Amino acid sequence: MKELTALDAARLIAQRQLTSESLTRACLERIEEREPAVKAWEYLDPDLAIAQARLADRSPIRGPLHGVPLAIKDVIDTVDMPTTYGSRIYRDYRPASDATCVALARAGGAVILGKTVTTEFAGGAPGKTRNPHNPRYTPGGSSSGSAAAVGCAMVPWALGTQTYGSTIRPASFCGVVGYKPSYGKAEVRGIKTLTSGLDTLGLFARTVADVALLASVVTGGRVGEVDVSSAPRIGFLNTSPWGEVADATRHLLDDCVRRLTGGGAQVRDLPSPSSMASWREIQDVVFGWEMLQALAYERVFRRNDVEPRTKQMFKEYEQRLTPKNYETGLGHAREARRECADLFHDCDVLLVPAAVGEAPEGIDHTGDGRFNGAWSMLHLPCLTLPMGRGAAGLPIGLQLVARLGNDATLLRAAAFVEACVVA
Amino acid sequence: MKELTALDAARLIAQRQLTSESLTRACLERIEEREPAVKAWEYLDPDLAIAQARLADRSPIRGPLHGVPLAIKDVIDTVDMPTTYGSRIYRDYRPASDATCVALARAGGAVILGKTVTTEFAGGAPGKTRNPHNPRYTPGGSSSGSAAAVGCAMVPWALGTQTYGSTIRPASFCGVVGYKPSYGKAEVRGIKTLTSGLDTLGLFARTVADVALLASVVTGGRVGEVDVSSAPRIGFLNTSPWGEVADATRHLLDDCVRRLTGGGAQVRDLPSPSSMASWREIQDVVFGWEMLQALAYERVFRRNDVEPRTKQMFKEYEQRLTPKNYETGLGHAREARRECADLFHDCDVLLVPAAVGEAPEGIDHTGDGRFNGAWSMLHLPCLTLPMGRGAAGLPIGLQLVARLGNDATLLRAAAFVEACVVA
Numbered sequence: 001m002k003e004l005t006a007l008d009a010a011r012l013i014a015q016r017q018l019t020s021e022s023l024t025r026a027c028l029e030r031i032e033e034r035e036p037a038v039k040a041w042e043y044l045d046p047d048l049a050i051a052q053a054r055l056a057d058r059s060p061i062r063g064p065l066h067g068v069p070l071a072i073k074d075v076i077d078t079v080d081m082p083t084t085y086g087s088r089i090y091r092d093y094r095p096a097s098d099a100t101c102v103a104l105a106r107a108g109g110a111v112i113l114g115k116t117v118t119t120e121f122a123g124g125a126p127g128k129t130r131n132p133h134n135p136r137y138t139p140g141g142s143s144s145g146s147a148a149a150v151g152c153a154m155v156p157w158a159l160g161t162q163t164y165g166s167t168i169r170p171a172s173f174c175g176v177v178g179y180k181p182s183y184g185k186a187e188v189r190g191i192k193t194l195t196s197g198l199d200t201l202g203l204f205a206r207t208v209a210d211v212a213l214l215a216s217v218v219t220g221g222r223v224g225e226v227d228v229s230s231a232p233r234i235g236f237l238n239t240s241p242w243g244e245v246a247d248a249t250r251h252l253l254d255d256c257v258r259r260l261t262g263g264g265a266q267v268r269d270l271p272s273p274s275s276m277a278s279w280r281e282i283q284d285v286v287f288g289w290e291m292l293q294a295l296a297y298e299r300v301f302r303r304n305d306v307e308p309r310t311k312q313m314f315k316e317y318e319q320r321l322t323p324k325n326y327e328t329g330l331g332h333a334r335e336a337r338r339e340c341a342d343l344f345h346d347c348d349v350l351l352v353p354a355a356v357g358e359a360p361e362g363i364d365h366t367g368d369g370r371f372n373g374a375w376s377m378l379h380l381p382c383l384t385l386p387m388g389r390g391a392a393g394l395p396i397g398l399q400l401v402a403r404l405g406n407d408a409t410l411l412r413a414a415a416f417v418e419a420c421v422v423a
Numbered sequence: 424m425k426e427l428t429a430l431d432a433a434r435l436i437a438q439r440q441l442t443s444e445s446l447t448r449a450c451l452e453r454i455e456e457r458e459p460a461v462k463a464w465e466y467l468d469p470d471l472a473i474a475q476a477r478l479a480d481r482s483p484i485r486g487p488l489h490g491v492p493l494a495i496k497d498v499i500d501t502v503d504m505p506t507t508y509g510s511r512i513y514r515d516y517r518p519a520s521d522a523t524c525v526a527l528a529r530a531g532g533a534v535i536l537g538k539t540v541t542t543e544f545a546g547g548a549p550g551k552t553r554n555p556h557n558p559r560y561t562p563g564g565s566s567s568g569s570a571a572a573v574g575c576a577m578v579p580w581a582l583g584t585q586t587y588g589s590t591i592r593p594a595s596f597c598g599v600v601g602y603k604p605s606y607g608k609a610e611v612r613g614i615k616t617l618t619s620g621l622d623t624l625g626l627f628a629r630t631v632a633d634v635a636l637l638a639s640v641v642t643g644g645r646v647g648e649v650d651v652s653s654a655p656r657i658g659f660l661n662t663s664p665w666g667e668v669a670d671a672t673r674h675l676l677d678d679c680v681r682r683l684t685g686g687g688a689q690v691r692d693l694p695s696p697s698s699m700a701s702w703r704e705i706q707d708v709v710f711g712w713e714m715l716q717a718l719a720y721e722r723v724f725r726r727n728d729v730e731p732r733t734k735q736m737f738k739e740y741e742q743r744l745t746p747k748n749y750e751t752g753l754g755h756a757r758e759a760r761r762e763c764a765d766l767f768h769d770c771d772v773l774l775v776p777a778a779v780g781e782a783p784e785g786i787d788h789t790g791d792g793r794f795n796g797a798w799s800m801l802h803l804p805c806l807t808l809p810m811g812r813g814a815a816g817l818p819i820g821l822q823l824v825a826r827l828g829n830d831a832t833l834l835r836a837a838a839f840v841e842a843c844v845v846a
Contacts, residue, residue: 079720089519096516103720187619187716196610220716221746293610293643297502297526323644 006068006156006210013056013067020067024053024111027069031154037135038152039128040145042074043081044114052111065217066109071158073146073202074115075122077190078102085192086118086127086142089298089305099190101159101201101218108217113155116145119366121295122161122194125307126366132174133394137359140170141366143202147174150204151395157214160202163194163287165355165372167202168384168399173359173367175386175395177418179203179211182405183379186219195290197330198283198376208385208414215407223407231264232413235347238269241277242370246357248390253353256387256398256421260351263420268347275339279374282336285329286377288317333377337404340378344403349413354399358390371399381407383414387421429491429579429633436479436490443490447476447534450492454577460558461575462551463568465497466504467537475534488640489532494581496569496625497538498545500613501525508615509541509550509565512721512728522613524582524624524641531640536578539568542789544718545584545617548730549789555597556817560782563593564789566625570597573627574818580637583625586617586710588778588795590625591807591822596782596790598809598818600841602626602634605828606802609642618713620753621706621799631808631837638830646830654687655836658770661692664700665793669780671813676776679810679821679844683774686843691770698762702797705759708752709800711740756800760827763801767826772836777822781813794822804830806837810844 004012004023012018028046035041049069056067077083077095079102084090098106106112117127122142129144131137132152139148143160147167150158151174160167162180171178179202186201193199201218203211208226215223236257245253257267292299292314298306299314306314343350353371360367375382381404384397400417402410427435427446435441451469458464472492479490495501498508500518502525507513521529529535540550545565552567554560555575562571566583570590573581574597583590585603594601602625609624616622624641626634631649638646659680668676680690715722715737721729722737729737766773776794783790798805804827807820823840825833 079724093519096513097720098724100716100719103723107719107723184620187713187719189616189619189717190720193612196612197607219746220712220719222750289643290610293523294612296523296530296610296643297520297613300526300530301502301521323642327645 003153004156005207006205007207007213009156010064010066010068014061020053020056020111021050023067024049024069024113027113027155034132034152034154038130038132038148040116040149040154042084042115042117042145045081048080049111049113056109056111061109063108063217064213065105068110069113069155070105070110071113071116071146071149071155072102073143073158073160074118075161075192076102076159078112078115081115083115086120087306089302095190097190100187102190104218104220116149116158118142119144120307120310121192122163122166123310123313125309126363130363131359131394134392137361137394138173138363138366140173140359142166143170143204144366146204147171147176147178150174150176150206157203157205157210159218160204161191161193161199162202162376163199164283164376165369168372168382169355169367169369171204172354172384172397173395177205177208177211178384179215180382181215181219181223182381182407185222185407194294195287196294197286197290208411208418212411223411226411226415229412229416231266232348232416233346234260234265234267234349234351235270235343236267236351237272240272242280245353246390249353249357249396252388252396253351253398256351259420260417265416265420270343270350273339273343275336278332279336279377280370282329282332283373283377285321285325286333289321289326289329292317292321337378341403348402348409350401352399352401354384354397358392358394358396375401379404381410383410385414385418385422426576427579428630429628430630430636432491432579433487433489437484443476443479443534444473446490447472447492447536450536450578457555457575457577461553461555461571463539463572463577465507465538465540465568468504471503472534472536479532479534484532486531486640487636488528491533492536492578493528493533494536494539494569494572494578495525496566496581496583497541498584498615499525499582501535501538504538506538509543510729512725518613520613523610525613527641527643539572539581541565542567543730543733544615545586545589546733546736548732549786553786554782554817557815560784560817561596561786561789563596563782565589566593566627567789569627570594570599570601573597573599573629580626580628580633582641583627584614584616584622585625585799586622587706587799588792591795591805592778592790592792594627595777595807595820596818600628600631600634601807602638603805604638604642604646605804605830608645608830616717618710618717620709620713631834631841635834646834649834649838652835652839654689655771655839656769657683657688657690657772657774658693658766659690659774660695663695665703668776669813672776672780672819675811675819676774676821679774682843683840688839688843693766693773696762696766698759701755702759702800703793705752705755706796706800708744708748709756712744712749712752715740715744760801763803764826771825771832773824775822775824777807777820781815781817781819798824802827804833806833808837808841808845
């Protein structure tokens with residue numbers, strides 16, 4: 001049962017051929033088996049999960065997620081479960097309401113299974129989670145627990161967030177599909193976002209169809225389910241000024257291009273635009289200033305209660321950034337957002353790396369985000385899906401990026417790519 | 424002492440010529456005197472306020488607000504005071520942190536005096552507050568308590584919010600200066616915003632210099648204090664497709680134009696742009712959809728715990744709006760934001776009405792926002808200041824509007840206008 005996609009599970013439950021309780025119990029059993037090694041969960045109350053499942057089994061079908069368990073990153077408020085934001089400051093915090101994404105998921109029938117581990121405030125100080133494919137390796141972050149839990153089939157899907165690469169990178173490291181919608185496409189009310197101008201929701205599942213279904217609910221219908229599509233036009237950004245990918249990533253991407261071309265897609269090499277080199281610096285300035293504002297309370301009044309790495313992050317940006325730097329950075333960001341539209345002149349989506357390579361060894365860091373931050377700064381929708389394994393036997397994902405607001409195009413193209421590459 | 428501006432009070436305290444305790448006690452006495460009629464406060468703990476003031480008197484000067492009492496609208500989280508969002512759902516809610524604006528104000532030395540009355544969720548269901556100039560009249564809303572408290576000198580300044588006209592209209596009705604920064608200029612983390620794409624902080628004080636000083640702190644330095652300026656170029660939008668202003672407003676605006684011209688400003692009549700008629704509808708669609716998302720938890724799971732008027736608002740927009748309407752509305756909003764830049768081709772600020780006229784009679788509504796919503800949708804910075812009184816003897820404000828991001832220009836022009844019109 002753990003290998004059911006969320007879409008299949010939802011269909012079976014809607015047809016009353018599967019109970020939510022049995023599916024939820026299967027998830028809990030899987031968690032019992034894998035959690036000692038993976039440590040994906042910040043909060044899990046099996047009784048509460050089963051009570052929700054039983055209620056779903058007794059209720060009319062409420063929506064497209066009816067009865068299917070969903071994991072929630074612990075930077076997202078839940079009214080019936082503690083929410084710590086990965087910080088000891090909020091150890092005992094009980095939100096007074098659900099975040100919008102949680103409320104919409106519940107309204108769509110979801111069983112909220114529990115809260116998954118996040119780095120502190122979705123920043124750089126890692127939690128306890130390990131890569132489900134090898135516990136000596138990082139799962140990536142900041143949505144560490146959501147990616148890891150889906151990566152070892154503890155739950156069919158999960159919600160996370162992304163400021164920099166907090167969805168795409170852990171999804172790639174854990175071998176699952178990760179989708180970061182266009183900035184603004186999904187309401188982030190009730191999420192402890194790290195920045196006001198970059199953060200988005202993040203979605204994790206095992207298939208493109210699953211993330212699309214979940215997206216249709218948590219965006220209030222702004223992104224739909226994927227339909228059958230003709231072969232997409234793909235721009236392959238084969239080099240970048242952001243550094244080199246690992247050999248395995250390079251080979252897997254080249255192999256993807258061959259399979260995609262064989263599958264009928266039109267793939268063309270794109271040169272990297274001249275302004276691309278500056279995009280990461282722009283991201284850094286916008287991120288830094290907005291993070292300092294968003295965490296003003298913790299930064300000013302609870303500075304001794306945050307992790308050393310978070311304190312270091314505060315210090316570094318406080319020393320470096322002025323309001324003027326930020327205004328300049330915002331101006332550059334707006335310009336880059338206009339300029340990047342040219343990338344999509346002849347293609348529907350870009351094919352780019354999701355990360356340098358496999359998850360690096362160790363759990364005291366969450367990996368290198370150099371192939372993520374700029375896309376977040378540009379507000380573009382991004383999706384990763386697994387394309388193979390690296391030298392250490394861990395998953396490596398590809399990344400697709402579409403034009404701002406063209407989430408439907410992204411998801412359609414991703415379904416095509418998935419069929420060519422994963423099958 | 425109650426007639427001291429915040430700037431003067433801050434200077435005297437910084438020079439240790441006035442104690443924060445004596446100023447805070449003066450505010451509390453004024454509140455004791457006026458609160459039975461005005462009902463501006465949702466939460467006030469005199470002991471907590473005095474304890475903060477005493478601490479300020481014993482501490483080194485921490486920042487430009489040191490020791491000066493500040494009122495906070497009750498949709499803004501405070502870690503040491505309850506925060507109800509004007510809703511019985513949150514009657515007992517104690518936030519786990521300060522909103523960014525509160526944390527920055529405290530870091531700047533402010534004494535957080537208490538929480539002021541808001542309409543439910545800063546929407547259309549009024550609270551108990553009455554106009555300080557005549558308790559039979561509305562103070563306006565949704566920042567009703569903040570405007571009323573400043574309007575009768577209970578506190579030198581206050582924070583509120585604006586989605587539609589929630590700062591400008593109550594400030595105009597209560598005879599104070601109200602300033603809504605450009606969208607995005609001040610972090611709204613920790614505020615129960617009604618929409619993700621329209622809401623801003625709102626600032627109330629008795630002078631332009633005071634709102635500018637407060638803004639310099641709560642924007643993290645992105646807006647500075649006002650400096651001396653040359654006479655601004657003013658565009659007078661003398662007619663609008665949004666309806667007629669009251670006779671008193673018309674006469675006061677004409678009189679302003681005369682005084683401004685006499686003072687050396689260049690004032691020219693501007694025709695209203697042809698697209699202006701559509702701006703209010705665009706605002707309505709963007710507002711409606713985003714409000715439904717932001718209040719998803721309350722709307723879906725606590726629907727019977729909200730005021731009838733809030734429930735009616737949910738129903739109305741749920742019936743009318745689809746994701747497609749919203750996408751279209753967003754597109755129109757982006758277009759209008761581009762087009763409106765033309766208004767500023769030959770002028771620094773626009774002079775427009777802040778409201779139809781005086782506060783209307785009765786406290787079961789907060790007045791007509793027809794002269795507010797579009798500027799909020801356009802993301803432009805707006806400021807109101809008192810220009811006289813109407814037939815019922817209540818204040819009427821003018822409104823200045825500047826180009827997106829040009830908050831410094833707005834504040835400089837406002838200081839000039841204040842000197843011509845109020846003096």
